[in-house]
Amino acid sequence: MPQATAKAPAPWSPLLKTHLTSSKSKSFTLSTVTHHPTTGLPVPRSRTCELRGFFPEVLSLHPSAASALDAQGIDRTPSGLESDMPVFTTDIRMAKVGELGVSGGQVEGVFWLEEVQVQWRVKGRTCVFGGEGKEEEQKRVWEGVRGQDAGLVEGDWDWERMVTTYFASHSPVMRGTFRNPPPGQPRSKHPETSELKIGQKVEDLRDPVARRNFRVVVIKPEEVEMLDLSRAPDAVRKRWTVVRDGDGDTERWEEVELWP
Ligand SMILES: Cc1cc2nc3c(=O)[nH]c(=O)nc-3n(C[C@H](O)[C@H](O)[C@H](O)COP(=O)(O)O)c2cc1C
Known part of the structure; x- marks a missing residue:
């Protein structure tokens, strides 16, 4: 089993994380690709999502989560693991999840961090x-x-527990949205049911209906x-790209300074 080794952080990541700390908003625009319903041609889709942390870190645990996690016997001490991989959560029933398949999982996330006057675009595979x-x-x-x-080692890592911890970072009301009637579907065709209705509060971190729909x-x-x-007008624009070295196993980041 591969081990979590002491690799260096990506060259851009300390700066992005510092900028995020200075930013009140942790939301970003997430773009995916879908097919045009009649022509079948690729078309973009974008929407706002909330950064939940960099895997496996959880940015903010809802106050009610601590006792709920304790009740499940889930250790809240930090794992000692960190990464440069942004995490968001979503509902499997939403269009974006299916759209990930169209592009082989490729997305772009864009942060406009107004307090520091910096835009970050993160392209990658989900x-x-x-x-x-x-x-x-x-x-x-x-x-x-x-x-x-x-x-x-990877084999020791509890992926399910990781998902539960991100679920716990939502308020009971937000957890309840994973028991909403199907997102994006016509209200007239999908009336509320006893299971799926608006305004539910979910305290149970293992609520089977909400967890069926919840994704990290x-x-x-x-x-x-x-x-x-x-520093406009001499704005700083930089691009970092992952390049795989000859053997295909080692990755490094290549940095280029661009005209703005
Ligand atoms: C401030 C804000 C934060 C949001 N955060 C998320 C999020 O983290 N995950 C998510 O799936 N939707 C989030 N949404 C809702 C999405 O923008 C979008 O309306 C919804 O996910 C349906 O998108 P889709 O049909 O393209 O999948 C957020 C909306 C706003 C306004």
């Missing part, structure tokens, strides 16, 4: 967790994890671009 565990996706994410405890999406960055407007 891995979706919360349904049936897919070993290939677990392996891909694990490759991007750095561990203080280099002895922890990890973006594994392949290209990152920063546009720093704080």
